[in-house]
Amino acid sequence: MSSSKKLDDLIAALQVMPGIGPVSATRIAYYLLDHRRADGLRLSSVLKDSLEAIALCPDCRNYSDGGAERCALCSDSHRRESGLLCVVESPMDVEAFEHAGSFSGTYFVLHGHLSPIDGIGPEELGLGVLKQRLESGTVSELILAVSQSVDGDATAEYLAAMARRQGVKVSRLATGVPIGGDIQSLDSGTLASSLQFRRQL
């Protein structure tokens, strides 16, 4: 029992966040109470505002500020004109590409991969929206950045067939040795793949 019921409630509520258990939640609650009440109240209002407003972009299904507006990335005309469309499984994959700064086209976010056993089919992944984009004639190449797994492979096959039906070029991210990685610590699947797709010098 702590000295305050409201404090107990706060410590319990903080544990909704991943990686925050009772010890971290207690530390966070006391820290906010002791030193940062104003910032904590700001967090409360930002949390409410963003969780209520953030919706999916109608073009790419990534998170957007809500309403019928395109997200910031889809609104960028340079990106649209590139004709490159990169399909990823989650919004965090988009963050990773943007952080690396190596891609200047637009994205399409699946929010998962095909998994009939879990009831996740083309509709759940919003593939109707993707089909419209392929039909619109603005996409010159579809780049599949789905995970290298059995489910990811099945999803990639399905998407590749969709693209080919529309006569759109389709590619998938290269597999192989990570930059800075050493050979001896690689798993056998990656090593086999790096041999199979070796580059002529």
Add this chain to the structure above:
Amino acid sequence: MSSSKKLDDLIAALQVMPGIGPVSATRIAYYLLDHRRADGLRLSSVLKDSLEAIALCPDCRNYSDGGAERCALCSDSHRRESGLLCVVESPMDVEAFEHAGSFSGTYFVLHGHLSPIDGIGPEELGLGVLKQRLESGTVSELILAVSQSVDGDATAEYLAAMARRQGVKVSRLATGVPIGGDIQSLDSGTLASSLQFRRQL
């Protein structure tokens, strides 16, 4: 740049919590958006409610549910009747005692220790309230559970003098070898203290 300004705001606001940097904040934001919007909104309302309401208990200066009410621990008549009053530096110290379950008196929380160089004197620690409790004749023993440091020692001296002026018995937590601790990994200060205060068997 992420796809949503509101998402960027949320990731920034989450970093007010100790131990949460940009990577954890991003993970938390996406997790709440992807899977737990309702729980996230609940966290927002509990955060607002608790940070606005939680105040200091007028008796012990620990956190209470607000208003002029005593906190849950001070309201317990068995605890009051014990006559034992334990002085700690922070509310988390109270949690530690309560978790151990080895103390059944009441507490007084200093929220720091005397530190004239930082402008923290008796007034900042609420020692006027403590003096009233000592004068009320309800305290039979004042137990000092302040930290074992130079500042803690100075604070303990000051509080001991206050208690003696009111004719109240005063004690300080024992120092020595922690239960389950091994001698070889102890610092020299603790080892010297455990020798000095050795127990006759």
